[in-house]
Amino acid sequence: MTIIDELTADLDWRETELxxxxxxxxxxxxxxxxxxxxxxxxxxxxxSHYEGFCKFSLTLYFENIANTQKSCIVLPAKTKTFAMTKEIKRLKNLPAEDFISSLEQFTNGPIACAPEFPDVDTKSNLWPNVLEELLEYADIKCPAVDHNRQLLKSLVTSRNGIAHGEKIFEEITKYQAMENAVYQVLYELAFAIETRLQNKPFKAEDDAQGCLFDFL
Structure with missing residues (x-):
C-alpha cells in the first residue's frame, strides 16, 4: 500500500463518521x-478528526523517511533538526569537554545514521501555529492552514470549552464553515505529503553532503 493509499483510507473512515x-x-x-x-x-x-488526521499523516510521513533514508545528512535542515532532537538535547547537557569530544565524532556518529524522529506532538491543542511548526519540520507547505487560521482557532477554542464542561453552543451554520475549513487543510496536507515524498531527497537517495552545522 502506498502512502497516498494509507492517507486516503484514513480520510475515508473519518469522512464517513462526520x-x-x-x-x-x-x-x-x-x-x-x-x-x-x-x-x-x-x-x-x-x-478529533482534524487533530487525528494531522497526527496520523505526519507520523506516517516521518516513518516513511526513517525507513527509506540511510543518513540524516541528506535531510532538509528543519527535518534534520527534528530527527536529531534527542541528540541535540543530550549534547546541550554535556560538560564542555564531553561536548567538544562528541562534536568531533558527530559526522561519523548520529548524523550519519538513519533518522529516528520523535513522536509527532500535537500538544492536545492543535492550534494553527503548532501545526505550522510541525509542517516546518516536515519541510511541507500547506497554505490552507494560514488561509483558515481564524476558523481553526475558533474550532480549538470551542472544542476546549466543550471538553472542559462549559456551556458552549455553536450554530449549525458555523459548524458547516468549520467543517469546510478542516477538509481544506486535511486534503491539502495529504496531497502535500504525497508530493513531497516524490521529490529529493526522498524520492531517491541523495549522496550530496549536507552541512554539519546547518541545524545547530
Missing amino acids: ALMKVFLQRRDFSPKQHEVLTRAAWSLLY
Whole structure:
C-alpha cells in the first residue's frame, strides 16, 4: 500500500463518521435541546478528526523517511533538526569537554545514521501555529492552514470549552464553515505529503553532503 493509499483510507473512515453526524444534525424530529447536544458532539468530533488526521499523516510521513533514508545528512535542515532532537538535547547537557569530544565524532556518529524522529506532538491543542511548526519540520507547505487560521482557532477554542464542561453552543451554520475549513487543510496536507515524498531527497537517495552545522 502506498502512502497516498494509507492517507486516503484514513480520510475515508473519518469522512464517513462526520457525514453520519451531519445526517443526525439535519433531522427534523429532534427537539431543540437534542440538536444542541448533537451540535456540541459534532464540534468535538470534528476537532478529533482534524487533530487525528494531522497526527496520523505526519507520523506516517516521518516513518516513511526513517525507513527509506540511510543518513540524516541528506535531510532538509528543519527535518534534520527534528530527527536529531534527542541528540541535540543530550549534547546541550554535556560538560564542555564531553561536548567538544562528541562534536568531533558527530559526522561519523548520529548524523550519519538513519533518522529516528520523535513522536509527532500535537500538544492536545492543535492550534494553527503548532501545526505550522510541525509542517516546518516536515519541510511541507500547506497554505490552507494560514488561509483558515481564524476558523481553526475558533474550532480549538470551542472544542476546549466543550471538553472542559462549559456551556458552549455553536450554530449549525458555523459548524458547516468549520467543517469546510478542516477538509481544506486535511486534503491539502495529504496531497502535500504525497508530493513531497516524490521529490529529493526522498524520492531517491541523495549522496550530496549536507552541512554539519546547518541545524545547530
